[in-house]
Amino acid sequence: MTFSRNARISGLVLCGALALSACGTDEQKPFNASPAGDSGIACAKGSITAAGSSAQKNAMDEWVRAYQDACPGATVNYQPVGSGAGVQQFTAGSVAFAGSDSALKPEETAGADARCATGKAIDLPMVTGPVAIAYNLQGVDGLVLDAATIAKVFSGKVKTWDDPAITALNPGAKLPSAAIQAFHRSDESGTTDNVQKYLAAAAPSAWTYGAGKKFAAPGGQSAAKSDGVTSAVKSTPNAITYVEQSFAENASLGVVKIATGASAPVELTTDSAATAVQSAQVVGTGSDLSLKLDYATKNEGAYPLVLVTYEIVCAKGTPADALPLVKSFLTYTASEDGQKVLEDAGYAPLPSSIRKKVAAAVETLA
Amino acid sequence: MSLGALPPVPTDPADVRPGSGDGGPRPASLPLRTSGSGTAEPRGDRVFRGLSVSAGVALLLLIVAIALFLVVRAVPALRADTAGFLSSTGWDPNALPPRFGIVALAFGTVLSSLLALAMALPVALGVALFISHYAPRRIAGPLGYVVDLLAAVPSVVFGLWGISYLNVPLAGVSRFLAEHLGWFPLFARAADDVYTRSLFLASVVLAIMILPIIASLSREVFLQVPATNQEAALALGATRWEMVRTAVLPFARPGVIGATMLGLGRALGETIAVAIVLSPAFVVSLSVLQPNSGNTIAANIALAFAEASATGRGALIASGLVLFVITLLVNVVARAVVSRRREFTGGAL
Numbered sequence A: 001m002t003f004s005r006n007a008r009i010s011g012l013v014l015c016g017a018l019a020l021s022a023c024g025t026d027e028q029k030p031f032n033a034s035p036a037g038d039s040g041i042a043c044a045k046g047s048i049t050a051a052g053s054s055a056q057k058n059a060m061d062e063w064v065r066a067y068q069d070a071c072p073g074a075t076v077n078y079q080p081v082g083s084g085a086g087v088q089q090f091t092a093g094s095v096a097f098a099g100s101d102s103a104l105k106p107e108e109t110a111g112a113d114a115r116c117a118t119g120k121a122i123d124l125p126m127v128t129g130p131v132a133i134a135y136n137l138q139g140v141d142g143l144v145l146d147a148a149t150i151a152k153v154f155s156g157k158v159k160t161w162d163d164p165a166i167t168a169l170n171p172g173a174k175l176p177s178a179a180i181q182a183f184h185r186s187d188e189s190g191t192t193d194n195v196q197k198y199l200a201a202a203a204p205s206a207w208t209y210g211a212g213k214k215f216a217a218p219g220g221q222s223a224a225k226s227d228g229v230t231s232a233v234k235s236t237p238n239a240i241t242y243v244e245q246s247f248a249e250n251a252s253l254g255v256v257k258i259a260t261g262a263s264a265p266v267e268l269t270t271d272s273a274a275t276a277v278q279s280a281q282v283v284g285t286g287s288d289l290s291l292k293l294d295y296a297t298k299n300e301g302a303y304p305l306v307l308v309t310y311e312i313v314c315a316k317g318t319p320a321d322a323l324p325l326v327k328s329f330l331t332y333t334a335s336e337d338g339q340k341v342l343e344d345a346g347y348a349p350l351p352s353s354i355r356k357k358v359a360a361a362v363e364t365l366a
Numbered sequence B: 001m002s003l004g005a006l007p008p009v010p011t012d013p014a015d016v017r018p019g020s021g022d023g024g025p026r027p028a029s030l031p032l033r034t035s036g037s038g039t040a041e042p043r044g045d046r047v048f049r050g051l052s053v054s055a056g057v058a059l060l061l062l063i064v065a066i067a068l069f070l071v072v073r074a075v076p077a078l079r080a081d082t083a084g085f086l087s088s089t090g091w092d093p094n095a096l097p098p099r100f101g102i103v104a105l106a107f108g109t110v111l112s113s114l115l116a117l118a119m120a121l122p123v124a125l126g127v128a129l130f131i132s133h134y135a136p137r138r139i140a141g142p143l144g145y146v147v148d149l150l151a152a153v154p155s156v157v158f159g160l161w162g163i164s165y166l167n168v169p170l171a172g173v174s175r176f177l178a179e180h181l182g183w184f185p186l187f188a189r190a191a192d193d194v195y196t197r198s199l200f201l202a203s204v205v206l207a208i209m210i211l212p213i214i215a216s217l218s219r220e221v222f223l224q225v226p227a228t229n230q231e232a233a234l235a236l237g238a239t240r241w242e243m244v245r246t247a248v249l250p251f252a253r254p255g256v257i258g259a260t261m262l263g264l265g266r267a268l269g270e271t272i273a274v275a276i277v278l279s280p281a282f283v284v285s286l287s288v289l290q291p292n293s294g295n296t297i298a299a300n301i302a303l304a305f306a307e308a309s310a311t312g313r314g315a316l317i318a319s320g321l322v323l324f325v326i327t328l329l330v331n332v333v334a335r336a337v338v339s340r341r342r343e344f345t346g347g348a349l
Helices: A001-033 A057-070 A083-091 A106-115 A146-154 A164-170 A192-203 A227-235 A245-249 A270-278 A323-335 A336-345 A352-363 B045-080 B103-134 B137-153 B155-181 B199-224 B227-237 B240-269 B272-277 B296-304 B310-345
Strands: A046-052 A075-078 A098-099 A121-138 A143-145 A181-187 A219-225 A238-245 A257-259 A306-314
Touching: A001 A146, A001 A227, A046 A083, A046 A323, A057 A075, A057 A121, A057 A306, A057 A323, A057 A336, A075 A323, A083 A098, A083 A106, A083 A146, A083 A306, A083 B310, A098 A121, A098 B045, A106 A121, A106 B155, A121 A192, A121 A227, A121 A245, A121 A270, A143 A164, A146 A164, A164 A245, A181 A192, A181 A227, A192 A238, A192 B296, A219 A227, A227 A245, A227 A306, A227 B155, A238 A245, A270 A306, A270 A352, A306 A323, A323 A336, A323 A352, B045 B227, B045 B272, B045 B310, B103 B199, B103 B240, B103 B296, B137 B199, B155 B199, B155 B272, B199 B240, B199 B272, B227 B240, B240 B310, B272 B296
Parallel strands: A046 A075, A046 A098, A143 A257, A181 A219, A181 A238
Antiparallel strands: A098 A306, A121 A238, A121 A306
C-alpha cells in the first residue's frame, strides 16, 4: 500500500520537475537565439574553469550569465573557493585563471610563473568593491567615524557608543551608553585583509596589529563569512562590523560615513568608491597591473575603504585550447559594458583610466 | 515496532546464559551444512568470502592511505614551523616565517567534545531506556523513529539552528551560571559580560547532535538483553528500576560504551556546526561561557582552508593528523574497555 502510494507521489514529483525544467528551457530560447552582435561581445567557443576569491562571486555570476547568454557554445565556470585556493589551483594548472583578493605575493610568483610555460603570471584588477562599516544602532542614522576610532572600536579600546571619541564626531546624535558589540570574520578572508591594511595605513598609531587575512586584534566577537557577520549584526543591538557593501545594503544596516580629513565625511556610494580607486597607483611592472590604494586619501568624496580584486592570468602561455575564451571573456569583463553590470551587484566599476589599461593588457594575452 | 525485536525466550535451559543466543547447542534435527562436510566450498560461499575479505582489506588500505596522505602533506609545513607544533598555542601558518602550534586547538576540541558528552550521555541513556523498557509500545515505535530521524539531520542545520535560535537564550543561561556559580572554573564570568557564541554553545549543539546516535545505539543494545535475565530479576522481587539496574545496564555496558565512543567521535570531528556557532580564539581556557574561549581542529580547518597559503594548508593538514590520532586513541581505548567488559558479561556486541 505505502509502496505504491510512494511510487505515485514520486511519479507526481518527477512529472512536476520535468514540467518545470521544460518551462526553463523554453524561456531560455529567446536569449540563446539573440545574435552575438547585439551585445558587442566578440564570442569564443569552448569551456574554461576559473577559481578563487569569493568576494568576486556575485560579479562573476553576473558576467558569466551575460557572456553565456550572448555566446552560445561557451561555458565559463567560476568556483568561489577562496583566493588562496584559487591561486594554488592556478599554480597547479587546473584552472585557466584565478580570482584573488590580493595581487600575487613574492613567494607565490615563482610557482605561478612556472605554470605559464613561456610567460609570466600577471595581476589584472577587475572588480572593486567598497567595504561598509555596518552597524545596528536604534535611532542613529548617518553615523560618522574616522579611521582611528574605527581601529579603536574593533580592537576593543572604545567600548561604549557614547565614548568621547564617537560623540566628538557625531554632534547632535543620540548615542546610547550601551556597550559596542564589534563583530569580525572568524574565517580568513581578503575583506579582513583589506580592512586591516586600511586601518594600518590610515590610523597607524591606533592600529598596531598589522594586516593579514586573519583578524589580528583582541576583543570583539566573530562570525563565519560575510553573511555570518551580517546576520550577527542584524540580530544584535548595538553591534558593528565590516562587510562588503551589498551585504550591508541587503540587510538594510546603517553604514558609517568615514571622516577622512576631507571637508565632509564621505558616504559610501558607487561614485565615492570609484573616486578612491582613481587615485590608486599601478605598482605592477609590464602588463602586471597590481594596484596600490591610497588608504589614507583625503581627496574630496573619496571613500577610502575599498577592496580591489584581481584576475590572475598568464601573460603568455595559457593553453591554446583555453586562450580564445579566456581572452574573449576577460575582454568583456574589462569593457565598459562589463563594468557597468557591476553597479547593480554592489561593486564599483573600475575608473576608466585603469579599465583602459586592463583592456589593453587583456588584448596582449597570448 | 522495534519492541518486537526482543529475542524470543529460549526453552532450552542451557541457553539461559547471557549472550549465548547464537552459540548455544543447536537442535540436532536442523539440517546444517558445516564446512567439514563438503569437499569443495560452494561457489556462493567463496564469492561472499572474497567480497567480505576484500571489503575489509580495502578499508584497512584506505585508513593507511589517509594516514600517509596526512603525514606526507604535513611534514613540509611542520619543518617550516618556527614555533613548537606540540607546545605552542598560536596559529599563524600564513605568516612569514610561519608560527603555529596545536595545543589550543587540541584542547578546545577535546574540551568541547567532553562537555557535549557529559550533557548528552545521561539524556541519551534516559531516552533509550524509556523507549526500550518504559514507554508503551504504541509510543515507543514512533519515538524510536524520531530519534533515528534526528540522527539523520545534517550538521549544518544544527549549526544554523544553534546560531539563530539557541545563541541568545543560552547566553541568558550562561549569564545566570556565571553570576551564581562563577567560582567554578568552567563558569567563570566573562570580562565584557558577553556570553554569546561561546564554546559552551558549541558544546550544547554538539550534545544535541550526538544524543540521537547514543540513544539509538543504546536502545538497540537494551533490547538485546535476554528476557530471561529480566524475568529472573523480576521474579526475585526486583522493582522495574532494580531490574534495569541489575539486569539491563550491566549486560548492555559494553554496547553503551561503544555507542558513547561513536558519539564522541562525531563530536570530535564535527566541523561546520561548530564553525557556524563559535567565535573562535586560539587560547587554552576553561572559561567556556564567553566568546573567544577556544577553537576546534575541524572548525579551524573549515574556516582557514580556503585562504591558506601552501604552508597554511600543510599546517591545517597537520592539525587534521592530530585529530586523526586523537580519534584513533579514543577508539582504541573504547575497544580495550569493551573487550575487557565482555569477558565479565559474556558479550552483548
